[in-house]
Amino acid sequence: MSMRLLALLVSLGLGACLIERNPLFQDETPTIAANTDGGDSTSSGSDSEAGDGDGNGDGDGDGDGDGDGDGDGDGDGDGDGDGDCQDPVAPGGDPCPPACSTCEDNVCAINCIGDKACDSDDILCPPGFACAVVCDGATACKDVDVTCSDQYACSVTCNSGDEACKKLTMICGGGSCSLTCGATDEICYDASVECGTGACSASCQGTSAPKSMPGCDAACACTPC
Secondary structure, eight states: OHHHHHHHHHHHHHHHHHOOGGGGGGGOOOOOOOOOTTHHHHHHHHHHHHHSSSSSSSSSSSSSSSSSSSSSSSSHHHHHHSSSTOOOOOOSSOOOOTTTTEEEETTEEEEEEEETTTTTOOOEEOTTTTEEEEEEETTTTTTOOOEESSSOEEEEEEEEEEETTTOOOEEESOOOOOEEOSSTTTTTTTOEEOOOOSOOEEEEESOOOSBBOTGGGGGEEOOOO
């Protein structure tokens, strides 16, 4: 009886040594899961960069008032065709000044029509009026000095005639100032436009053009022939 018991115990011991442990029941250190909240912080970080005041419609430069139609230079009165060169309305008055041929809509028209009509004259535009000088005829306004008013529009039109505005000098003020030269040869030969602070321009229908436009750079706008 004791021998059987001993044999049984030996058999059980050997069987226990041969049995492998099932890995499913092995104790292991639990694996810590990756932080799933990291994606949240990333997305929130990108959220803070897009629309957070860094430049995307937030006030830093993209449609926020820093230069796109906000008064910094685009259509705001800084010199981009925005009203800086507009002339004030001349008040005019009665009676029409003696220097004017006619007065209409507060514009003093001075007509130098005919050969030598205003040759070597000094034409002074009266105060309170815009001024429009017309030269038509051979040497009609040759060697003429036209002095514009301080702040109102002023124009000289040389329609036709040999040397009609040869050596004419136009002295501009604060208003717009324009010289128009017709197609006749040498109609504006040796003429000059002394620009003021207003818009300054010359228009030439032929090859004859004013020789110079001093002060062009100081005008709010300048257009030579």
